[in-house]
Amino acid sequence: MARTDLALTTLGHRIRHHRTARGLTLEALGAEVGVAGSQLSLIENGRREPKLSLLQAIARACGTDLGDLLSDEPPSRRAALEIELARAQDSPVFRQLGIPPVRVTRSMSDETLSSIIGLHRELQRRESEAIATPEEARRANTELRLRMRGENNYIGAIEQIAQQQLQAAGHAGGALTHRTVSTMAERLGLQLIYVSDLPASTRSLTDLENGRIYLPPASVPGGHGLRSMALQAIAHQLLEHASPTSYADFLRQRLEINYFAAACLIPEAAGVEFLQQAKKERNLAVEDFRDAFGVTHESAALRMTNLMTEHLGMRLHFLRVEEDGAIARAYENDGLPLPQDVTGSVEGLPVCRRFQARAALRAQNRPTEEHQYTDTPAGSFWCATQTGSSASGGFSISVGVPYQDTRWWRGRETTARASSTCPDEACCRRPTGEAAARWSGRAWPSARVHTHMFSPLPRGAFPGVDEIEVYDFLERHAAEPGLTRPPRR
Structure with a gap:
């Protein structure tokens, strides 16, 4: 009947509760069950595991049953406080502080125990926040x-x-x-x-x-x-x-x-009506949707992801890509192959150089909107890309669909076409053999280290x-x- 330390502590409290409720001293109960009072004291303090036969004898002497003694529930509020404090003082978080644990006495009030436990809870909360890592944030965002x-x-x-x-x-x-x-x-x-x-x-x-x-x-x-x-x-x-x-x-x-x-x-009814009419006319365009409701290009593009699959039965993807080619925001349900890290996150990873979302940022003269077909291992996709700028630099907003849905969109007649084999690094992330032979070992770039690489997650209920x-x-x-x-x- 091997039990954990916490279970032994709870068992000890339940035995003490029933013993005192019966009006028995340790010595009196010991005499009835055939063990010394000092041995019962060790059991009640969770320091010794009793045999099943002894527990059955204790249950009979205390007027209860074995199942009641073995319950995981503390027998009283006081017992619950003492058990929680014992657990907190046995935690690695507390032990590493090198502070002697508080010894609970009968004269210690419940209010005092509650206050000490409150401090332990806050210590545990802060420790949990401190160990939060960017990886955890990325996992949460991916989920x-x-x-x-x-x-x-x-x-x-x-x-x-x-x-x-x-x-x-x-x-x-x-x-x-x-x-x-x-x-x-x-x-x-x-x-x-x-x-x-x-x-x-x-x-x-x-x-x-x-x-x-x-x-x-x-x-x-x-x-x-x-x-x-x-x-x-x-x-x-x-x-x-x-x-x-x-x-x-x-x-x-x-x-x-x-x-x-x-x-x-962009209210649902009005937005869906606008998109349905544009689809009927084979003239879907983010910029028209944007102008009709007086919102930003990005807001209009994102709102399309809320409404088009649900109401128009059309799969699509949305990308916001920063000047350095990294994905800042993404949504896709059309199978567009995006880079992913081990957590499944796409944010912060470089999008393929062949995608229009990134190629548009390299253009010196950036038109209002560009269109492109891109062949990928997952199929062919069409996209419309708009570039913009903010205080942090340039960015692009792209909305696209699989080839078979292109017929509903304005700009489908474009002749611009690219081919991507990403996530295969040979596509656009690995230098050509000629370039590598020419420059490998002959250059020493000084990398620009992003400060966020060393930043812990912001702490507090409202991070940052x-x-x-x-x-x-x-x-x-x-x-x-x-x-x-x-x-x-």
Whole structure:
């Protein structure tokens, strides 16, 4: 009957509970079961494993049964506290500190035990955060991407919530206005306030106590994105998000608020109607979808991944590729072969040089949109690519489909064609034999090391957020005159 230390500790507590409830001392119980009281003390303290026959005798003497003694449940709140403390003080996290364990006595109050256990829980939580690695984040992100791919990148529940909020705010159609977004916030008892001193680690900040959503000034470059920021802040409240308990939880929440914002900026019914008509006319184009709803090219492309497979039965892929050729964001359910690491993640990996998503970035004169067919080991794909720039550098946005679905898209007549055998490194990642023979051993490049290679994952419930800056900001603005909380409707 080999039992773990924790099970022996629980067993000891249960024996002590039944013994004291029976009014027996260690010596009295020992006399009844035929062992010394000191031996029973070792059993009750979890330091000795009793034989089955002795346990049966103890159960009879205490007026209970063997199954009750062997239960894994602590017999009382006090016992549960003592067991948890024993487990915490036996953990590697605590032992490596070199601090003597606390000896529990009868005079020690439950409140004292709870306080000590609270410290151990916080120690364990911080240790768990500290060991979080970029690999774990990549795994969590990959799991989320694969789950969404299995669901057509479509979340019906959020679509419904967005539709209800738009109707309640009186949105009848066309591009969503800032005023309508403000009305949506007001219905939740929130007021949109534009400030120039937002903490650098935040995109927006919601003061739940005073009913305010702080946003950057409307005049900042790219101010069209303020609608999306406000909608994301609103989404946290509508979707009843709690503080994230893990990095995976944080990523899920971020995906959900982005989805809600997209579903408001391009409502499902209107978006599907537009795409169906464009398909009927064989004139599907991201830029038309973008212009019809007044959103960015990337937002329009991503929204297509929510609607086209679900409602048009069309598989597709989306890529955002940075200037250095690395994938920043990707979605595919059409079989496009993308590079993957051992975790299954694609983000941060170089896309094939032959793909239009990367080739467009090498062009000196970048037209508004380029189209290309690419033959791959998984089949032929067509794509439309738009380039752009941000504070961090250039990037490209690509949306594409398998060859058989090209007939529905504008730009299908392109004669541009490339061939890729990636992930075979001979395709575009390995120098030619001639170049290698010419330069191998005759050059010494100094690599640009990305700082993120050495950065641990940001800690805290909201990774990367500087709480000191956040609370200082809230204190500065909490007492501002002239700001009243809108009534909740």
